[in-house]
Amino acid sequence: MGDLQIKSLHKSFGDVKVLQGLDLDIQDGEFVVFVGPSGCGKSTLLRCIAGLEEVTSGEIHIGGKRVDDVPPSKRGIAMVFQSYALYPHMTVAENMAFGLKLAGASKQEIAAAVDHAAEILQIQPLLDRLPKALSGGQRQRVAIGRAIVRKPGVFLFDEPLSNLDASLRVKMRVELARLHSELKTTMVYVTHDQVEAMTLAKRIVVINMGRIEQVGTPLEVYHQPSNTFVAGFIGSPKMNFMECALVSADEALATVKLSDGAVLQVRADARTKAEGEKLTLGIRPEHISASQTEAHNSLHGRVQVAERLGDTTFLYMDSASTGDTITVKTDPENTLNAGDEAHMSFPRHHCYLFDSQGQTLPRTPRVRA
Amino acid sequence: MAIVIDKSQRWRVLAAHVFLIALCAVVIFPLLMVISISLRPGNFATGKLIPDTISFEHWRFALGLPSTAADGHLVYPDLPVLRWLWNSVKVATLSATVALFLSTTAAYAFARIKFTGKKAALMGLMLMQMFPAVLALVAIHAIFDRIGNAFPLFGIDSHWALVLAYSGGIALHIWTIKGFYETIPVEIEEAAKVDGATPWQTFYLVLLPMAVPILMVIFLLAFIGAIIEYPVASVLLHQQDNLTMAVGSKMFLYDQKYLWGDFAAAAILSGLPITVVFVLAQKWMISGLTAGGIKG
Numbered sequence: 001m002g003d004l005q006i007k008s009l010h011k012s013f014g015d016v017k018v019l020q021g022l023d024l025d026i027q028d029g030e031f032v033v034f035v036g037p038s039g040c041g042k043s044t045l046l047r048c049i050a051g052l053e054e055v056t057s058g059e060i061h062i063g064g065k066r067v068d069d070v071p072p073s074k075r076g077i078a079m080v081f082q083s084y085a086l087y088p089h090m091t092v093a094e095n096m097a098f099g100l101k102l103a104g105a106s107k108q109e110i111a112a113a114v115d116h117a118a119e120i121l122q123i124q125p126l127l128d129r130l131p132k133a134l135s136g137g138q139r140q141r142v143a144i145g146r147a148i149v150r151k152p153g154v155f156l157f158d159e160p161l162s163n164l165d166a167s168l169r170v171k172m173r174v175e176l177a178r179l180h181s182e183l184k185t186t187m188v189y190v191t192h193d194q195v196e197a198m199t200l201a202k203r204i205v206v207i208n209m210g211r212i213e214q215v216g217t218p219l220e221v222y223h224q225p226s227n228t229f230v231a232g233f234i235g236s237p238k239m240n241f242m243e244c245a246l247v248s249a250d251e252a253l254a255t256v257k258l259s260d261g262a263v264l265q266v267r268a269d270a271r272t273k274a275e276g277e278k279l280t281l282g283i284r285p286e287h288i289s290a291s292q293t294e295a296h297n298s299l300h301g302r303v304q305v306a307e308r309l310g311d312t313t314f315l316y317m318d319s320a321s322t323g324d325t326i327t328v329k330t331d332p333e334n335t336l337n338a339g340d341e342a343h344m345s346f347p348r349h350h351c352y353l354f355d356s357q358g359q360t361l362p363r364t365p366r367v368r369a
Numbered sequence: 370m371a372i373v374i375d376k377s378q379r380w381r382v383l384a385a386h387v388f389l390i391a392l393c394a395v396v397i398f399p400l401l402m403v404i405s406i407s408l409r410p411g412n413f414a415t416g417k418l419i420p421d422t423i424s425f426e427h428w429r430f431a432l433g434l435p436s437t438a439a440d441g442h443l444v445y446p447d448l449p450v451l452r453w454l455w456n457s458v459k460v461a462t463l464s465a466t467v468a469l470f471l472s473t474t475a476a477y478a479f480a481r482i483k484f485t486g487k488k489a490a491l492m493g494l495m496l497m498q499m500f501p502a503v504l505a506l507v508a509i510h511a512i513f514d515r516i517g518n519a520f521p522l523f524g525i526d527s528h529w530a531l532v533l534a535y536s537g538g539i540a541l542h543i544w545t546i547k548g549f550y551e552t553i554p555v556e557i558e559e560a561a562k563v564d565g566a567t568p569w570q571t572f573y574l575v576l577l578p579m580a581v582p583i584l585m586v587i588f589l590l591a592f593i594g595a596i597i598e599y600p601v602a603s604v605l606l607h608q609q610d611n612l613t614m615a616v617g618s619k620m621f622l623y624d625q626k627y628l629w630g631d632f633a634a635a636a637i638l639s640g641l642p643i644t645v646v647f648v649l650a651q652k653w654m655i656s657g658l659t660a661g662g663i664k665g
């Protein structure tokens with residue numbers, strides 16, 4: 001009963017169009033993550049689903065029922081806010097019981113629901129405390145507990161972990177995953193942190209400037225980004241982009257020329273594009289290999305900085321072929337140092353081509369010889 | 370002390386202490402004077418701070434106790450001081466309660482609800498109440514005279530009229546409480562909405578408990594304001610039995626005869642309810658009621 005449909009949803013604040021025609025279909029029990037840069041409208045979308053903002057136009061259906069005009073408490077949702085938003089004058093137990101109490105549930109019912117939620121989140125010892133006597137992580141658990149008690153069809157999380165420190169965030173991330181597998185309730189989760197998105201989501205919804213850029217599983221958006229925005233947003237460090245012009249294209253391979261005349265081949269179908277047309281070539285740092293030996297399909301450059309992190313090494317390379325620095329992620333044994341000349345090899349099947357609108361050109365399968 | 374302090378800093382600390390102690394003395398001196406006058410036999414405004422002989426005649430008078438006259442029989446005080454005190458407390462309590470109720474709800478609307486003309490209403494409220502009530506005395510008298518013709522309960526010489534007049538002066542309270550509400554994160558109220566609270570429940574069950582300290586401050590201010598208010602009360606109340614302490618005390622000071630001693634005793638008495646309310650309210654003025662709701 002926790003499925004969620006959004007149909008051509010628009011939301012404006014005065015003249016500012018924040019959401020511009022969103023369509024989305026979320027299955028019951030799915031864990032969906034909205035990810036996008038700050039200010040792209042993720043929170044606004046979530047608040048529209050919750051009923052905390054009126055939609056300007058469009059439809060929202062939860063559990064098969066149209067809810068645009070239904071108040072938040074009757075939509076079958078529960079929300080966990082970024083700032084926790086606990087009631088500071090109530091104990092943990094009272095915080096969790098508040099909704100049921102308002103709904104007129106009996107004392108036993110309330111006690112049972114609160115105990116159940118406290119058990120799931122392991123916060124039984126905290127039930128009599130006030131929020132001010134809790135740590136950040138504990139407060140977040142209470143906020144989640146308050147949501148669980150409502151037995152919602154859909155959980156809505158708005159950046160619930162962004163106020164926690166790094167190690168606690170990892171811990172809570174794992175717990176949220178466990179919680180989802182335990183409750184099997186639909187969860188809609190907003191974050192600007194792509195690691196959270198990749199690790200938690202069954203499906204990721206990438207949002208930019210109030211529009212959905214791509215919907216897909218974490219690996220789909222990583223391997224098959226539909227445009228330069230998704231390609232650049234998903235993956236860290238971000239994908240390298242360089243301008244190029246099409247030289248020739250056949251059904252399996254496209255040949256492009258970079259600004260200094262260097263030529264690269266890409267496994268993409270660029271036959272729809274004219275010769276000489278401006279395109280963008282993209283490749284992820286982890287797919288480039290850099291070494292001093294000459295390599296096939298490669299660019300020449302010089303190491304600007306080498307960052308050795310122990311488990312990996314990042315090389316920041318200057319190249320005559322592009323104005324930007326090229327980031328390369330290599331294994332820690334790589335011996336290149338700052339100032340060294342090197343060849344960067346670009347495996348053809350790991351390169352992407354984007355047209356002038358930023359759309360990804362179809363990629364062609366790798367043929368094994 | 371954990372921090373190492375420069376020598377010159379010590380002198381500055383000392384100087385600051387001397388200054389503050391002097392300031393305290395200046396502030397406390399008038400109070401001591403009044404106590405001294407009230408305990409001094411006769412009605413003299415001047416004299417030693419510590420009286421040579423202590424007499425309770427003024428206190429007996431203020432408390433309505435009979436005193437023995439020169440010819441031997443008991444004389445009862447001719448002015449109902451305790452009754453005035455009671456009137457003051459009654460009017461102050463009622464008007465502070467009404468003012469509190471009106472200003473918390475109005476401030477909530479101004480802080481959280483969107484409506485047209487909000488800014489204009491806020492500014493207008495503020496501007497209008499910047500004029501001292503004295504300027505409107507004639508109008509106030511005329512208005513309550515008229516009201517009294519229709520509803521005698523709210524006419525001249527009625528405490529309800531005074532309560533009504535005082536309850537109007539809430540612009541400043543509204544601004545103060547509004548400022549406080551605006552420091553409370555909206556998410557807490559939104560969480561309550563998601564939990565199924567109606568706007569009234571959100572206000573009453575979530576916002577108000579957090580606002581208790583500021584509400585106590587407002588109550589106290591309104592209470593003190595009503596106790597010490599003179600001009601409006603002097604226009605609206607006439608009969609001797611109806612007067613508030615502030616108006617009644619004036620009766621000690623005739624043109625020919627200044628009963629400084631009685632006046633001083635009455636003045637201290639009128640400070641009493643303020644002290645009591647302050648001590649009671651202080652318990653609730655603990656800070657940090659909103660702590661812990663968000664982030665951390």
Ligand SMILES: Nc1ncnc2c1ncn2[C@@H]1O[C@H](COP(=O)(O)OP(=O)(O)O)[C@@H](O)[C@H]1O
Pocket residue numbers: 013016018036037038039040041042043044045
């Ligand atoms: N109540 C509001 N009034 C006006 N503009 C708003 C309001 N809420 C959000 N916005 C604007 O909408 C845009 C998206 O905001 P938000 O949904 O909070 O972004 P995100 O959560 O993705 O960081 C921002 O540019 C923000 O300024």
Ligand SMILES: [Mg+2]
Pocket residue numbers: 042043044159
């Ligand atoms: Mg946000």
